[in-house]
Amino acid sequence: MTWLDVPRTHPFGIQTLPYGSFTTPDGPVPRVGVAIGDDVLDLTAAAATLLPEQAGLFAAGGLDPLLAAGPPVWAAVRAAVTEWLTEPRHRAAVEPLIVPASEVSLLLPFTVADYVDFYSSEHHAANVGRIFRPGSDPLPPNWKHQPLGYHGRAGTVVVSGTPVVRPAGQRRTADGEVVFGPSTRLDIEAEIAYVVGVPSTPGRPVALGEFADHVFGVCLLNDWSARDIQAWEYTPLGPFLGKSFGTSVSPWVVPLAALEHAWVAPPPRDPRPLPYLDDTGRTDGLDLAMEVRLGGHPIAQPPGAGMYWTPAQQLAHLTSGGAPLRTGDVYASGTVSGPEPGQRGSLLELTWNGAEPLTLPGGETRAFLEDGDEVVISGSAPGPGGTRVGFGEVRGRILPTPQTSDQEGPEQLRP
Template identity: 60%
Template structure:
């Protein structure tokens, strides 16, 4: 038996305990929770086969009562001696995508980001389109190309506009990131029956970090009139750890003022924002600190909107906030904003950058308030850019 010692300033103390899918050396993937620098093997610890699978989906489908009961039991066990075979050092295990994602939706919920992109993409018109303050704008992304943190990203090729008017095909020259928060759906819903704002916690299990890699040159040429497609679908990275909503009670903050008042289906009595601080590191240098607390639309409003037309959700669905940018230049969650469309290079250590260069590493981390002045960590989402394949 052994007791997991957790440093007082650990971001992964017993009030966090995020879920992930891990494999000990030479063994298969299964569900675990992180405690300090260790991973607890839940199937072995709790004897429940729902945790013996290589994704969280079966556990997610069990619903909030079961999530709460498991969390309470783990809080108890965290203070006790545990069988040595259920404890694995984080550094020794491989991590897989935590969920098998059914549908992936990406929103556009930061007013500062939407304003910045409006200025850059449509310089001659109002930056915010007329619908933006009335609904959380969103679109479907490609679920099959969501990859776990650490997976390298091959620079995508595609069509881009040229000065001649005819497009050319080649490696993206404006490869970017989008620092986002992702929301993992636990329990599904019935086709035809919307999920109300106040039902958020009955359906959403937890929060993860997302990097929605974006090829801005491909996106700019393709996106009219049906939205982003190949400029996004080559890869989206997801953190390996999913922090349950139950760990984020201390992070609840009021939403910023919404003006005009949203329509009734977007209003709820329990709606709130989340005080989560992100940091974007480029080749090891922090270049931005986006504040999630400034997001205009709440996670509950996004879910209510997503389902307002009767669309159903399934365990393992993922929806993301869209790029998180604050009002300050140092709070922008994408490089197209940080470099203002590539016109103002950024200092990255000893070098300068506008968009991503082959070999670059990007790591996004985040923390949130815990109890007694402590903080909890949302892990990280990282990726390195590999050079494009030779032309097909």
């Protein structure tokens, strides 16, 4: 138990201790923080006096040096922070370094190196197949043999709370005309993201059992998607501009050490994966329960435990061709969806491509996102002794496409 007044049921209790980066109105220089209850421990300041041998990891105010330091250092830092917050003898030194969370501004906590997004929920992939290929096998023939994915743009990964501007792009209308203008089918994808700490050697694949040697922690992710732009561009090379305009991540990275009680067996697999992906007998699925809210109204509860491909398999496949990992790499699960309609992690599925719009409490309907809409994704996982490990939330509000004076004329850019 912590000497702070934090309820045992708080998702940011002593069982969680996620890492982030923050500033305060009177301290504009970024600092590394650890969330505890409704407060934030200034780890940059605390380490300077209480953990001087590791203080350099936090001096710059971001997580990059900590990510690169590796599992023994990760364990030592977590043990030190836990001791500071549970042993009363540290209270006098630590308490002045705790700031109310309501007074801080949260930053992107690390430098994103590469960003890869997978397609690992069988329920999501099958729903997409049924929507776009009715009467055919909903899954492509390669889907159950390997985790499919695409490379995204690291430069447009932003921290929760950053507004998302509706993208403009080419799309084909229902009558076949190709036009340029704001996306009319702007969507969300509720996902789980994994943050790489320790790099790998080029040309050397990372095995399933080496997942925890390289991955530092987990956060939430919203892979905003312009479905109309995506549909027109993705053949034959896959997602491009329909995905590149913005990807939001939660500001708190939950370390793997907090998730000891959250791993479960993945669903049965047929066919059995090839040896480098064969995780028979392993419990590498993450039991992360998510909630999606649109305008404050819950619209979905996607369950992470049912994902077909696990994060260890995703990492093994990502590196199987020899691609090296870098500190700050982010790879995401793909849309998390369950077997029930209320468990679908995208509006594409929830509204069946707009054919069955959602009705919100005020009577408004939504097929896809409108300007001004705010989406919030939150999540938690099982912790020790019946507690929950919280992941905070990732939120974003849609702003209208800015008008331009390009050669097509501003008229085409009006929604």
